[in-house]
Amino acid sequence: MNIKFSKRSDTIEASEIRELLKLIGNNNIISFGGGLPSEETFPVEEMKVICNEILSDYGGKSMQYSTSEGYDKLRKIIIEIMRERGINTDIDNILIISGSQQGLDLTAKAFIDEGDTILCESPTYLSAINAFKPFYPKFEEIFIDNEGLDPEVLEEKLKKSKNVKFLYTIPDFQNPTGVTLNFERRKSIIELANKYNILIVEDSPYSELNFTGQHLPPLKSLDTEERVIYLSTFSKIVCPGFRIGWICASKEIIKKFVLFRQGSDLHTNIFSQMQITKFFEKYDVKAHIEKNIAIYKNRRDAMLNAIKADFPKEVKYTEPKGGFFLWVTLPTYMDSKELLKCALKNGIAFISGEAFFPNGGHKNTLRLNYTNISEEKIREGIKILSDVIKENMLKNN
Template identity: 45%
Template structure:
């Protein structure tokens, strides 16, 4: 039978990361490819305790349907936490829980995007946001981006000429995926001013913000927003665990209504048990102590990665030095293709993600992303030394 599929199916493609992950499941592979948190840090006994408490105290409720908005005590905790952390002033009703923040991206596409609309994004940007938005037929304009974030003068000239076709500006200001870069305070403020002036919604995606290894936490873009133009996305995947798939959207009530409406059609609601177990964990335990542990371990892993890269990579290779998060970004000389490097590395059981997929309009095949959260220091060193040897054997100059 010849299947007649939707037009979108002709331009959607499988996530390169998820495909590489299948190859790298063998234990001998040293993989910098995924974005997986370190499982040995999951507070597994505490979660089991919270889970048992939920079963015993409110088991019937936890196994039944619930509201689309999500479990209210958890939304209360999130609004309090976000207000404290990011200097905003939101209520629980400004939040809808989502099935991981990937769903928040998909719902954002559904709420805002029609065929032919434009999304501005950092260059490079998170590849799963590209595929979530692309399903709604949008186009991307990649905004030139430096170590302070999007270059806002460039944003303004794009909005001047294309303003009426631009529906969203998508950014990850803290420890960006894939580059690990963090936006400066100045650029945060400037982008919100521009969005306010041109009445464009900013999607501020912040799954890693709590994982800062050094320096001062900066206020979120949303904290500069007086008109309701910023929608922020958050997640428990990196500070707690990803298996429960709980993230959230925080925004003006008028927009939250719309997110609730599309979530109803998309999947009715989040897993009730997961919402209640996380809420119970937050009631019984101090998550800050837990996050401190994660930060310490990831800081050591980042340090180990940077140390090897500084010492052993050819001097023509540039890389970022992230102040937090899970990723560093490597730029090879333009004539080197990271996919060729990957092939050579895979022969030696080392994996990473070539950077090309993080550019929605293609090109930049000389880049690659390194994840440093998922392996102990000695494996990180061994793997990066191997990558360094491969790079040094190339005709790199």
């Protein structure tokens, strides 16, 4: 049958991360690939209690259709979370969404016309690229260093680019590099957004998972003109399966997003919203997050120590101060996709770096995740990966 798909469907490609996740069920594979939180951190016992309470207290209402904007009790909790992050807001600025990924989809639908320019860090979050691509934007990449996105390069792009709709950025423990944007650059980026009249999409899934305890202010907290669309999620601090995130933006933008989401999923799962709400009402969530941080910091340390001990000196890597990932840069003559083939034969998986660049290239890079694997397996896996890298370096030389 000759199926006539839309032109837009031609832009959709299988996510390398989603494909690699299929391998994780194979116990013979040590996977540094997917960005999964550890199941050890999920509040399973607490949720058993919470589910029973919700059904007892709300009965069928907990299974009913709900409002597109989200469950008001949870929106009020989010307001308090935002205040703790230095952002003063109110309930009409908050939209609860089905994971922050939906926020990227709504942003694309509401703002991107064919040919518009999207500014983004390079490399950047793969699923953001996939959310924006179907709307045929032009991606202008801004390469990041160990302090994040360079405002001077951003301004050069703003001067030269046409029809810039927004800058997409992950300031804290960036996916895929683990890099954090420094404070002075944060201030400069807000100033440039005001000067050149653009929006900023600030994606903040990892900011709570800070291994140093020294938090930098979100871009949204520095925003005096309501230019920042702030996305965040409970996936990394509670669990991802509930698919609960939120957007904080101007009331005008929230109203537009609500209209778009009514044409897709109507509203976010109300039972999951009630579960998150009860979790915050009944339990010490800060202690829960601290426990998560301790687990992830130990695993980050295990990975960095193993890399320092085993990787060839020609291989460079980031040293994240929080979050889920670190970034590896191989010698320029190497191809991480070819390396992955060899690694898989030796029971190791990772994500090759090229997928994180909107316009391709940079084949000598890769991303490693440390959150969903034991310290013992991290050390074992890095040793094997190091041997594979050394073997491939010899072949290529």
